[in-house]
Each structure stands twice: as structure tokens, then as C-alpha cells.
Amino acid sequence: MRVVIAEDNVLLSSGLELLLNSQGFEVVATTADAPGFLAAVGAHRPDVTIVDVRLPPAFRDEGIRAAAQARRDHPGLPVLVLSQYVEQEYAGRLLAGTGGGIGYLLKDRVSRVAEFTDALRRVAAGSTVLDPEAVAQLLAxxxxxxxxxxxxxxxxxxxxxxxxxxxxxxxxxxxxxxxxxxxxxxxxxxxxxxxxxxxxxxxxxxxxxxxxxxxx
Structure with a gap:
């Protein structure tokens, strides 16, 4: 399963690449910003993508906007968005009005390897996945x-x-x-x-x- 990653934190990006390659995925590109992510998706046509919510230059919602643009350019593109914290606005914007193949996870979920890779595979298969901690906080x-x-x-x-x-x-x-x-x-x-x-x-x-x- 081919993966493109958009993450500006070098340590996390490298860690994700090593983790996924060890779990049977093939990371075909890693990028640090939205333009690089969109270019990589167009060049590699991955099976699933991983995008940080906040990317350079402003570190606001560049990742969310890039994910939405990528899905407009490539309908049905599976996207798993990672966030440091539960951000209600971004979670809602990501999920509202979309089809499947969408996920929103907190970054600490990455350390739970089995849960993380299972979520990534389900997103790639067309499911919609929302972090259980995000659900708990959004509803609390x-x-x-x-x-x-x-x-x-x-x-x-x-x-x-x-x-x-x-x-x-x-x-x-x-x-x-x-x-x-x-x-x-x-x-x-x-x-x-x-x-x-x-x-x-x-x-x-x-x-x-x-x-x-x-x-x-």
C-alpha cells in the first residue's frame, strides 16, 4: 500500500516512514508543506495519504486545506489527518460533506502501532475514522x-x-x-x-x- 506523508516535523515524519515501511506499507514520498504534498500526490497517486493539520508557512489549517484540495483534484483520495490536539472546527470541516476514505487522529495514536495502522488501512479501504478521544472531547x-x-x-x-x-x-x-x-x-x-x-x-x-x- 503506497503512502504519501505531509509532516513538517522531521523526527515525526522519519518515524512515520520507518514505522509504516516496517508494517508492510510503502512510503513513496514525504513532504513538509502543502504545495509539496499536492505535487507528491499528483506524481505518485498513492493509495492513502497522511497529512498534519498545521503546515508551513502559517501553521494554521494548511494541512486541512491541502487535504480538501487533493480530494477535489483526485476524487476519493484517502486522507488521514493527524492533529496534536482535538480541534473541533478542523475535524468538522474535514468530515462534513465528504465521502469515505477520511480519518482524523490525534498524533499520540501513532505510538499505538496496531491501532494506528488499522485506522490507516480502514481509511485506505474507504472507511471514515474519527479518533475516540476526539469523539469524547467533542461530545463532553x-x-x-x-x-x-x-x-x-x-x-x-x-x-x-x-x-x-x-x-x-x-x-x-x-x-x-x-x-x-x-x-x-x-x-x-x-x-x-x-x-x-x-x-x-x-x-x-x-x-x-x-x-x-x-x-x-
Whole structure:
């Protein structure tokens, strides 16, 4: 699986390259800024990309904007964005209005090699993956409608946002598939998502909540 990395921190970039090469990936290019990333994507047509949220010169949202531009230039390009902290605006901008093949992870997740590489593979396969810590922080301390969810429904919502299917959720929570199906239905109902909503309803469950409470 061929990977392009956009990360200005040399140590992290080199570490990612060594880690991924040791895990069966092929890092075909590493870049330190948005123009370099876009050029590398065009030249190598990778299977998946990794982009830091903040890139030179201003270290604001250059990575997010580069990821969006790359997906416009190459529809369906899988992009996994890394961030030092949970940044609600950037997470929402990345995920809103997109198809699959998108991920948002905190950088400390890289040290958990199995989790990180699993997330990268799921993004490459077209899933949408949101860091569980990001989900917890984005949902913490807010009002309706998430307050209406039970503790179990919140757990299911967090796993949904990570991109897991019902079978995996059932295994992780040690409950039946039928129970997961019921919880998912309750989440959609309580967040006001209609049954006919197509596409990535699992991620839309998180985004619908964020948009109602000041998110993008």
C-alpha cells in the first residue's frame, strides 16, 4: 500500500516512514508543506495519504486545506489527518460533506502501532475514522440531543464514529448484533437523522450534533 506523508516535523515524519515501511506499507514520498504534498500526490497517486493539520508557512489549517484540495483534484483520495490536539472546527470541516476514505487522529495514536495502522488501512479501504478521544472531547459537556443518549448509546456512537461496523461494535462491547442494531437506530432517532438518509450516516450522527451546537 503506497503512502504519501505531509509532516513538517522531521523526527515525526522519519518515524512515520520507518514505522509504516516496517508494517508492510510503502512510503513513496514525504513532504513538509502543502504545495509539496499536492505535487507528491499528483506524481505518485498513492493509495492513502497522511497529512498534519498545521503546515508551513502559517501553521494554521494548511494541512486541512491541502487535504480538501487533493480530494477535489483526485476524487476519493484517502486522507488521514493527524492533529496534536482535538480541534473541533478542523475535524468538522474535514468530515462534513465528504465521502469515505477520511480519518482524523490525534498524533499520540501513532505510538499505538496496531491501532494506528488499522485506522490507516480502514481509511485506505474507504472507511471514515474519527479518533475516540476526539469523539469524547467533542461530545463532553454539551446539551441536547446527545444528553438524551444512554451510556451504552454513547459508547456505540463513539465506535460508529471510529468507522467500525456493527459486527465489530458487538465484539468490542460484548453484546449481540441485534442489540447493536437497536442502539444504532436509537442514536439516529435521537439525533434526528431520517431513516432514508444515505451515505455515511454513522459519521453524520456526530456531525449533525456538532452543527446544531456551534460546530461547522
Amino acid at each position: 459537556g454539551r446539551g441536547d440531543p446527545v444528553d438524551a443518549l444512554t451510556a451504552r448509546e454513547r459508547e456505540v456512537l463513539a465506535l460508529m464514529a471510529e468507522g467500525h461496523d456493527n459486527v465489530t461494535i458487538a465484539r468490542r462491547l460484548v453484546i449481540t448484533g441485534n442489540a447493536v442494531h437497536k442502539h444504532v437506530g436509537n442514536v439516529f432517532l435521537k439525533l434526528g437523522l431520517p431513516p432514508g438518509d444515505s451515505g455515511h450516516r454513522r459519521v453524520r450522527a456526530v456531525l449533525a450534533y456538532l452543527r446544531r451546537h456551534g460546530g461547522p
